Amino acid sequence: MDEEISIINSNTRNEKVRNFFINNKSKIISIAVVLIIILISAYSFDSYKNNKKKEISNKFNSTTLSYSENTKNITVEKLVEIINEKDPTYSPLSLYFIIDNKLVSNQDEINNYFDILINETTLDNEIKNLIIYKKALFNADQAQEGDLLNIVNSLINSESVWKSHALYLMAEYFYSKDQRQKSKEFFNQIISLENSNSDIRLQAEKRLNRDLSE
Missing domain, CATH: 1.25.40 (Serine Threonine Protein Phosphatase 5, Tetratricopeptide repeat)
Known part of the structure; x- marks a missing residue:
């Protein structure tokens, strides 16, 4: 008797599950499609970020390695482009290269690049604080x-x-x-x-x- 009741209960549960999927077929398919789209989008975005990071890295390395007095203008142009990419690694490095090599003499222009890093670039707090300190150092003699x-x-x-x-x-x-x-x-x-x-x-x-x- 108990075994028969158990079989009936099991069949009832299976029937309920089957009916649930039948009645909600469209919703289940929609949810599955959305989840697949989200996963594909996340993977694509992550792949895009990695490729973008590699592209910026290659651009920074090639620009700085090929720098000479004869390439000063094109070096500045490319480094400024990297600063405007607002990359947390290579945008600060680009500004430091410009400052260390005295590639830009206009103080307001340099301060504008500092502000892009401080106000518009996603950085760890202490990296941002370091950049603020470097901006202060840069301005200390004239401010x-x-x-x-x-x-x-x-x-x-x-x-x-x-x-x-x-x-x-x-x-x-x-x-x-x-x-x-x-x-x-x-x-x-x-x-x-x-x-x-x-x-x-x-x-x-x-x-x-x-x-x-x-």
Whole structure:
């Protein structure tokens, strides 16, 4: 008897499953098609990104390896194209190459490239913070106090590993302007930081003891 009931229950379940698939055939097919499209699209996009990354990498390598004084203009043109690709690896490297080799003399133009990296390129937080710090370094010799503070403000108010570097830059900036009290305040902030860079802390201590002691 129990075996017969079990068989009946099993047949009932099978019937319900069969009816479910029959009644929802169109929906099931639609869902399956959508899932297949999503998988194909994801694979295609991933393949596109990999190919694009390889293309940018090859372009950067060929451009920088073939650089000479005679190819300066075309080098800048290609590196700027890579910056505008907003690639997290090769766009920053392209800007660094331009700066290191002094390929562009217009400071506003360089700052515009920095802004593309900082504001429009998807970067890890600390890579972005490093680029902000490099922008501050690039502008430190000519920037007004307010402009330089605006650049490093996000670093100074963060827990970034580049915070102590930004503080040191501002401390030295004010020291070079003979604004000793402001310089001392920034050096003291470095000393009070728990996670300040050890070399930066040492340099700050030396500056305070040697040049800014009362």
